[in-house]
Amino acid sequence: MSGEFDDILGGDDVPTVEPERPRRGRPTNEERARRAQELMASAAHQARITRAARGETLVKPEEFREMIVGRNWLGKAFGMDPDKTVKKRLANVEPYARAGHNRELYLLTDIIPYLLKPKMDIASYLATLNPTDMPTAVSKAFWEAMRIRQRTLLEAGSLWRDDQVLEVLGRVFMLIKERIPIITEGMREAGLSDEQAIKLEEYCDQMRNELHAALVEEPANRTTLPHSAELEPFANPDTDNAIFDEDEPA
Helix, strand or coil: CHHHHHHHHCCCCCCCCCCCCCCCCCCCHHHHHHHHHHHHHHHHHHHHHHHHHCCCCCCCHHHHHCCEEEHHHHHHHHCCCHHHHHHHHCCCCCCCEEEHHHEEEEEHHHHHHHHCCCCCCHHHHHHCCCHHHCCHHHHHHHHHHHHHHHHHHHHHCCCCEHHHHHHHHHHHHHHHHHHHHHHHHHHHHCCCCHHHHHHHHHHHHHHHHHHHHHHHHHHHHCCCCCHHHHHHHHCCHHHHHHHCCCCCEC
16 A cells, blocks of 8 residues: 555655756856956956055045035935934934925034944043033943942952052062172172172162162152043043042052
8 A cells, every 4th residue: 555655645756856067168158247247346346445545535535524415315325214214313413504395414524423333342432532522421420430440450459559559669679678788798708809899889879779769759759640541531630539539549
């Protein structure tokens, strides 16, 4: 019976259709035309790159700065819906001009920041702004986050206060100061003449004085920048003191 059903249903003897193998020999006219188009497109692309490297672009810089465009053009240029995305993002932007049927036109260089989202991380982007460019609530939240980061670094031991840094350097200076006489005395016992020993002591005294100037006098003459100086482009002297502790770590 199974044999009869196999005959009716086709069984396992149904022939399989093998994929067509690429033909060998000369390419067809269609293949030659497609290859020629690819080579032309590649050559044209490389030519644009070469011209761009020389400063020769399709649009001159002065023409680009003066381009006046509408929402439809912006939608095509940036791959956005002109009646939804573009219109929404430019809702609070005053048009540069208006044409027939009250069509809004914009100066391209003015509205690009409203259409394109920044690709850099938020901290790097905020660092490029002035305090007046940002709402007060956002500014306060940002600086509060920086304060939390500062405290975290302090607790982890990655951020030291000025007095802690000077204390460690002072200990190193005292260690060197105590070791220098031992070195000079040891060199005397090794056979240095009195003249050579005196010269060695002069060099050691000079080194002690230079170390003292570097570790004691220099901090008194100038101070290190606060940790918030890492974000100097965004720093606001009027708000920094209200957000950060007065005794900033080094």
